[in-house]
Amino acid sequence: MVENEYVLERYLVGLDLGQAQDYTAIATVKQLKHQKTGALHYEVVGLERPPLGTPYGAIVDYVIGMLKSTTLSGKCLGQSMGIGAPKEETELVVDATGCGRPVVDMLKDKGAPDYAHLVPCTITGGVAVTTTGGMYGVPKRSLVTSLQILYQDGRIKVSNGLELGSILAQELLNFKAKINPATGNDSFEAWREKDHDDMVLAVALAVWWADTYRKY
Numbered sequence: 370m371v372e373n374e375y376v377l378e379r380y381l382v383g384l385d386l387g388q389a390q391d392y393t394a395i396a397t398v399k400q401l402k403h404q405k406t407g408a409l410h411y412e413v414v415g416l417e418r419p420p421l422g423t424p425y426g427a428i429v430d431y432v433i434g435m436l437k438s439t440t441l442s443g444k445c446l447g448q449s450m451g452i453g454a455p456k457e458e459t460e461l462v463v464d465a466t467g468c469g470r471p472v473v474d475m476l477k478d479k480g481a482p483d484y485a486h487l488v489p490c491t492i493t494g495g496v497a498v499t500t501t502g503g504m505y506g507v508p509k510r511s512l513v514t515s516l517q518i519l520y521q522d523g524r525i526k527v528s529n530g531l532e533l534g535s536i537l538a539q540e541l542l543n544f545k546a547k548i549n550p551a552t553g554n555d556s557f558e559a560w561r562e563k564d565h566d567d568m569v570l571a572v573a574l575a576v577w578w579a580d581t582y583r584k585y
Contacts, residue, residue, distance in 0.1 A: 375401035379457040383575030386469045394567035398575045411525040416533040429475045436484035462574040465489035512573035537568040
């Protein structure tokens with residue numbers, strides 16, 4: 370990816386919320402548009418995994434701090450990333466499944482909508498996206514498939530030097546589609562129960578939303 374061939378459209382933040390034995394993951398992604406072809410590309414520029422047991426309140430405060438930063442807000446004209454300021458507001462796409470619903474409320478109470486477009490999503494085992502009261506129901510299959518397609522098309526890359534980049538790559542390798550022969554339904558699961566999928570889902574939430582609903 371030759372950086373000067375692209376313009377920065379927006380930043381995307383994907384937040385996958387873990388529970389007692391699951392990690393929370395925060396992914397920061399740049400959405401880039403090729404100046405000649407108009408094709409959208411994505412670059413994962415941040416991956417974070419707070420320690421197990423980190424209170425949701427602390428995670429909310431951290432994310433709010435990220436959104437207020439001059440990089441994501443564009444106030445620094447993109448100097449820290451070496452590229453022009455984003456044209457559009459940051460998109461914050463949050464896993465609102467289960468315990469995620471009160472976290473979405475906490476983000477709202479802390480003023481997240483003042484700094485980003487807040488998109489709450491519940492991750493489902495279905496086959497179709499649903500929308501109810503501003504909440505999106507997104508099949509896990511759709512999230513992971515969208516990410517896999519971007520990799521296959523060469524439209525997403527992970528920035529060099531990210532400490533957790535290798536974990537993201539391993540999580541992608543561990544995924545497979547499981548089809549229930551009785552129902553015909555399928556869902557994406559880790560290859561082994563001990564494998565985590567937090568990094569994959571944090572990135573997938575961000576790029577699925579952007580490449581489906583923020584293509585302009």
